Amino acid sequence: MAATNVEVWQHASVVAIDQVAIDIQRIVLEPQLPKRAEPGSHVDLKVVIDGEQDKRSYSIVESSDDGTRLTITVFKAPASRGGSVYMHGLAVGDRLEITQPLQNFPLRIGAKRYVLLAGGIGVTALVNMARTLKDARADYTLVYAGRSREAMAYLEPLREEHGENLVVHVDDEDTSLQVPALLAGLDVHTELYMCGPIRLMDAVRRQWTDSGLSYPNLRYETFGNSGWFDPEEFVVRIPRLGVEATIPTGRSMLEALESAGVDMMFDCRKGECGLCEVRVLELDGTIDHRDVFYSERQQNAATKMCCCVSRVIRTVPADGRERPAGHSLPVVTIDVS
Amino acid sequence: MTIVESTSSTTNKTLRFPLNAWYVAAWDREVVRKPLAVRVANQPLALYRTEDGEVVALADACWHRLAPLSMGKVVGKDGIQCPYHGIVYNSAGRCVSMPAQEVLNPSATVPSFPAVERYRFIWVWLGDPLLADPDKIPDMHQMDDPKWAGDGETIDLDCNYQLVLDNLMDLTHEEFIHTSSIGGKNISSSDFIVTHGANSVTLSRWMIDIEPVPFMRGQMNAKFPGFEGNVDRWQIIRYEFPSTICIDVGVAKTGTGAPEGDRSQGINGYVMNTISPSTDTTSRYFWAWMRNYLLDSQKLTTQIKDGIAGVFREDTAMLNAQQVAIDAMPSYEFYNLNIDAGGMWIRRLIERALEAEGAPWQPRT
Numbered sequence: 205m206a207a208t209n210v211e212v213w214q215h216a217s218v219v220a221i222d223q224v225a226i227d228i229q230r231i232v233l234e235p236q237l238p239k240r241a242e243p244g245s246h247v248d249l250k251v252v253i254d255g256e257q258d259k260r261s262y263s264i265v266e267s268s269d270d271g272t273r274l275t276i277t278v279f280k281a282p283a284s285r286g287g288s289v290y291m292h293g294l295a296v297g298d299r300l301e302i303t304q305p306l307q308n309f310p311l312r313i314g315a316k317r318y319v320l321l322a323g324g325i326g327v328t329a330l331v332n333m334a335r336t337l338k339d340a341r342a343d344y345t346l347v348y349a350g351r352s353r354e355a356m357a358y359l360e361p362l363r364e365e366h367g368e369n370l371v372v373h374v375d376d377e378d379t380s381l382q383v384p385a386l387l388a389g390l391d392v393h394t395e396l397y398m399c400g401p402i403r404l405m406d407a408v409r410r411q412w413t414d415s416g417l418s419y420p421n422l423r424y425e426t427f428g429n430s431g432w433f434d435p436e437e438f439v440v441r442i443p444r445l446g447v448e449a450t451i452p453t454g455r456s457m458l459e460a461l462e463s464a465g466v467d468m469m470f471d472c473r474k475g476e477c478g479l480c481e482v483r484v485l486e487l488d489g490t491i492d493h494r495d496v497f498y499s500e501r502q503q504n505a506a507t508k509m510c511c512c513v514s515r516v517i518r519t520v521p522a523d524g525r526e527r528p529a530g531h532s533l534p535v536v537t538i539d540v541s
Numbered sequence: 542m543t544i545v546e547s548t549s550s551t552t553n554k555t556l557r558f559p560l561n562a563w564y565v566a567a568w569d570r571e572v573v574r575k576p577l578a579v580r581v582a583n584q585p586l587a588l589y590r591t592e593d594g595e596v597v598a599l600a601d602a603c604w605h606r607l608a609p610l611s612m613g614k615v616v617g618k619d620g621i622q623c624p625y626h627g628i629v630y631n632s633a634g635r636c637v638s639m640p641a642q643e644v645l646n647p648s649a650t651v652p653s654f655p656a657v658e659r660y661r662f663i664w665v666w667l668g669d670p671l672l673a674d675p676d677k678i679p680d681m682h683q684m685d686d687p688k689w690a691g692d693g694e695t696i697d698l699d700c701n702y703q704l705v706l707d708n709l710m711d712l713t714h715e716e717f718i719h720t721s722s723i724g725g726k727n728i729s730s731s732d733f734i735v736t737h738g739a740n741s742v743t744l745s746r747w748m749i750d751i752e753p754v755p756f757m758r759g760q761m762n763a764k765f766p767g768f769e770g771n772v773d774r775w776q777i778i779r780y781e782f783p784s785t786i787c788i789d790v791g792v793a794k795t796g797t798g799a800p801e802g803d804r805s806q807g808i809n810g811y812v813m814n815t816i817s818p819s820t821d822t823t824s825r826y827f828w829a830w831m832r833n834y835l836l837d838s839q840k841l842t843t844q845i846k847d848g849i850a851g852v853f854r855e856d857t858a859m860l861n862a863q864q865v866a867i868d869a870m871p872s873y874e875f876y877n878l879n880i881d882a883g884g885m886w887i888r889r890l891i892e893r894a895l896e897a898e899g900a901p902w903q904p905r906t
C-alpha cells in the first residue's frame with residue numbers, strides 16, 4: 205500500500221452511465237494509463253464550473269483487476285459546489301481529465317476486526333474495501349446509514365454481496381444509526397473506517413475517544429463537502445486589504461477569495477491540513493465548521509476557520525423559531541496570512 | 542516469412558524484482574529496539590522491534606517531510622518518533638501524535654509492510670499485503686534446526702541480484718574462481734541434471750571417486766581424523782522463488798553408498814544463500830554454511846565461516862566487475878551456454894512473476 209500520491213494526469217472516456225439511486229449516478233471510466241485501484245483510493249478529475257476549471261475527488265467504487273475500468277459514483281447534491289452538476293451532465297463517449305488512482309485512505313490488512321461505516325454517498329469510499337475484506341475472509345461489518353432506501357446507492361448489490369455482514373440504518377424507517385450503540389460493541393482491536401457527512405463523522409470522532417478506543421484505529425476520509433448545516437450565501441470582509449466578497453452556496457470561501465485576487469495559502473482544500481486558516485475578527489452569524497483540523501474546543505472558540513471548507517450561516521434563534529424572511533446575509537470579518 | 546515472437550531471456554542481462562515475494566531485510570539479531578535503516582527492492586525501510594519483540598517494517602520516510610524515521614527513536618509500546626518535528630507513528634504506520642496541533646491529520650500515515658521473523662532472518666513483503674502468506678517463505682530450516690550448526694555473514698554487492706543467482710546456479714565457476722579452496726578440475730567436466738517446478742529449480746551433480754578439494758578434505762579430517770583417499774562429491778542446488786538458493790553439498794568415502802542415500806561415511810553441509818535486491822544494481826547477499834556434524838564445535842563454525850567468507854570474496858570481485866562491464870557496454874548481449882540452464886530457469890520463473898504483477902521486464906535505460 206505504498207502511499208505514492210504523485211498525480212499522473214491522463215484522459216479517460218466515459219463508457220457507461222446509469223442511475224443507481226435518486227440523484228446518484230454510476231459512471232464508468234476507461235483511463236488512458238490503466239492502473240489498478242487499491243481499496244480506499246480515489247481519482248481527482250477536472251470539472252468545469254461556471255466556465256472555470258476546478259478539481260474534484262471521487263472514490264473508486266470498483267476497479268477491474270488491470271485498472272482499465274474505474275467506476276465512480278456521483279451524488280448531485282442540491283447545494284453542491286457545482287462539481288456534481290457538471291458530472292451529471294456527462295454522456296457516454298465524453299472525455300475527462302483524471303489522475304491515476306490516488307490513495308489517502310489505505311485499508312490495513314491484518315486487523316482482528318473491521319467496521320466500515322458509510323453515511324449516504326460516503327458508501328462509495330467503502331464498497332471496494334468491503335469487497336477486499338470479504339475476499340480476505342476478514343471479520344467485518346459494513347454499516348450503511350441513509351435517509352431513505354431510494355436515496356441509498358448500491359443497497360441491493362451490497363446486500364447480495366455481504367449478506368449478514370451488512371447492517372442498514374434508514375432514517376425514514378426509524379432505524380437511524382445510534383453512534384453510542386455502534387461504538388459500545390467495539391474493542392480496542394477493531395478498526396473503523398468511515399466516510400459520510402460531517403455530522404456523522406464528528407459524532408463518531410467525539411464518541412470514539414470517550415469510549416476508550418484507540419484513536420489511530422479510527423480511519424476516515426473527508427472530501428470536505430458537507431456541513432452541519434445547509435450552505436447559505438454569506439459575506440466575507442478583509443478590512444486590511446479592503447476586500448469584500450459574497451460567497452454563493454456553490455463556492456467555497458477560499459475559491460471566492462482567490463477570485464477576488466487575495467493571495468491565499470492552502471494545501472489539501474478539504475479541511476485536513478489547516479493551511480488555509482483565517483483569523484475571525486468579527487462574526488455576524490455562526491460558523492459551520494466543516495474541517496477535521498480543529499478540535500471541538502477550537503471550533504467552539506470560533507476565532508479561526510479553515511476557509512477551504514467551512515462556511516458561515518445565519519444564527520438559528522435559540523427558541524428555534526423560523527428566521528424572519530429577508531434578513532440580511534451573515535457576515536464574517538477576517539484577516540488572512 | 543513468419544517472425545516468431547521470442548520471449549527468451551537471452552537479452553535480459555539483469556532483472557527487475559517481483560514485489561509479491563518475501564525478501565530478507567536483515568538478520569534477526571540486527572533488528573532491535575533501535576531503528577535500523579535498510580533498503581529492499583528500492584524501498585527504504587526502518588526496521589525495529591516493539592516492546593513485545595515484534596518486528597516492524599515501516600517506509601523510512603516521515604509522512605510530513607520525508608525525514609528518515611530510522612534516525613528517530615522508538616517511543617511507547619510500539620511507536621516510533623520522527624526525528625524532525627516529532628510526529629509519532631504506531632507499528633501500523635499510523636500517526637498517534639502530532640505535537641504542533643490538537644487534532645491528528647487523518648491522512649498522516651506511513652506504509653507499514655508485513656514482516657516475519659523466520660530462519661534467523663527478518664523477511665519483508667513489499668507487494669500486495671493480501672497475498673503476503675508466510676507459507677511462501679522459502680525453506681531455510683537448516684538455519685535454526687537443532688540438527689544443524691553454523692553461521693554466516695552479509696555481503697553488500699554492487700550488482701543486480703540476478704547475477705548472484707546465476708553465479709550460485711552454475712558452480713562450474715568454482716573450478717576457475719575458487720581454485721584453491723572448493724574448486725577442482727572435476728566440476729566443469731561432470732554431468733548435471735536440472736529440473737524445475739512452479740517456484741523452484743533444482744540442479745544436481747555427482748562426482749564419483751575423485752580426489753577431495755582442500756576444503757572438503759579438511760572437513761573429512763575434522764569428522765574422520767586421519768582420513769585419506771578418494772571421495773564421492775555431491776552438489777544439489779535448489780532455488781526457491783524469488784531469490785533463495787540452498788545447496789546441499791558434501792563428500793563421502795568413495796564406494797560407501799552416498800549416491801544411493803547412505804551418507805554416514807561422509808560430511809554434509811548446506812550452503813544457505815538468500816539475495817535481496819537493494820536497488821537495480823545493488824544487492825545484499827545473506828549466506829550461512831550449516832553442517833550436521835560436530836555440532837558443538839564453535840571453533841569449526843568460525844573456521845568454516847572465515848574460510849567460506851574468503852571464497853565468497855572471490856565471487857564478489859567478479860560480480861561487481863561483471864555489473865560494471867554490463868553498464869559500460871549496454872548494447873552488448875549475453876549469450877548462453879548449456880551450463881546456464883539453472884540460471885535460465887530462474888530467469889524464466891522471475892519474468893513470469895513480473896508479468897503476472899503487470900510489470901513485464903523492461904530494459905534499463
Ligand code: FES
Pocket residue numbers: 469470471472473474475476477478479480481495497510511512513
Ligand atoms: S487547505 Fe487544508 S484545511 Fe484548508
Ligand code: FES
Pocket residue numbers: 603604605606607608623624625626627628
Ligand atoms: S518530517 Fe517528520 S515530523 Fe516533520
Ligand SMILES: [Fe+2]
Pocket residue numbers: 708714715718719852853856
Ligand atoms: Fe562462487
